[in-house]
Amino acid sequence: MKPHVILNSAMTLDGKIATRTGSSEISGPEDLLRVHQLRRKLDAIMVGVNTVLEDDPRLTVHKFQPDESDSSLREFDNPLRVITDSKARTPLNSRVLNQEAGTLIAVSQKAPGERVKALRDKGGNVDVILAGEARVDLAILMDELAQRGVRSLLLEGGSTLNFSMLQAGLVDEVRVCIAPMIAGGVGAKTLAGGEGVDYMKDAFKLELKKSYKLGKDFILEYEVLK
Template identity: 35%
Template sequence: MPTDHPQARTRPYVLISAAMSLDGYLDDTSNQRLRLSNPDDFDRVDAVRADCDAILVGATTVRRDNPRLLIGSPTRRAHRLAQGRPAHPTKITLTTKGLDPSLAFFTTAGDKIVYCPQPALPTLEKELADVADVTAAGDPLDLGLILDDLAGRGIRTLMVEGGGTLLTQFLTQDLVDEIHLAIAPFFVGEAAAPRFVGRGTFPQNATHRMHVAEVRQIGDVALVRYLAGRRG
């Protein structure tokens, strides 16, 4: 992540954060959320979140995992407030259809933005206008338009936490600056389970390799941090 936030940036600095099994899965096929990480790594993720202006997850993640996407540490929240920032990053999701306004994404603290295709805007505004800022971003949804809109809102650092379809879209469209990948020491081995990324044409390939910025052991998890090289 950059140490400064120059105003000249036209789009936010995009950081992907994910935990996966050794065979590349984000979860298994059970009804219970698979714990891929450990308490020390959860705390690291909390610290990264606290440095970001916004957190983005897909609508499937909102429905399946019911995440709050909040800063857990009171010390980090207080530090953000002392900097003149909100206690929690802005929460963002993308959807083409309705979301339950009683989900934790909407009912817990923090500003919320829901991006949708233009045709879905009237319906989603009726359903979610009381709990989120609902904004159209193309038809179909255009990640570039979303990043441009976020830049206009003053969002300079964006953390993308999944799921796999959204991560694949950001990576194949070359919209990622940095990747934090926590690798759990076990296999899932279920073909129907969600993967870190799906099929696609990736600019980060054997010819254009990413830079390894850090490798760190956190308990039984290995953290690998890559710089994806967007914008040269």
């Protein structure tokens, strides 16, 4: 069992999701609104711990006031926030641990007990689960989320987690916002990092379903072929 997973990312024309210094203000206001509208409809949002460490995101719906009569909206305001964090490195003062939404931190057996305890001690809205030995096992995590009633999940990066999720065959859709910018930089993170595939024949194959201009940006929506 697993949720339906949509990988969503903003990138430059050369595929960078951040500069080499970690700056990641890429898309325009219209795209930020699109992402928050999507967040309001899905059950969970997931990011890797490096995104928490570098960007300190809130991962909530706060860019618009939804029309509550819209039947495609979820019952509650904010989706569950999910962090893959093998060694429980999420800082205790990070914004994903605030009271605005529930947060589930997936750790591995490598996580120091005192770090796990400190996260658990944060209180009612923070949950820590063990999934995997050295690193978070994403298939186990997806199964656990599905069992908790998460039917849809927005994967919001970063580069390393995006690749792992694709490699594990856990991504169903990819939606990208391409901003009219080129950042360059060999060290700048791209849409999918990790090990990468050795040959193009092994690349993850997609089928374009929709494309449109949004403000100054361009949106592409793909289905992942399996």
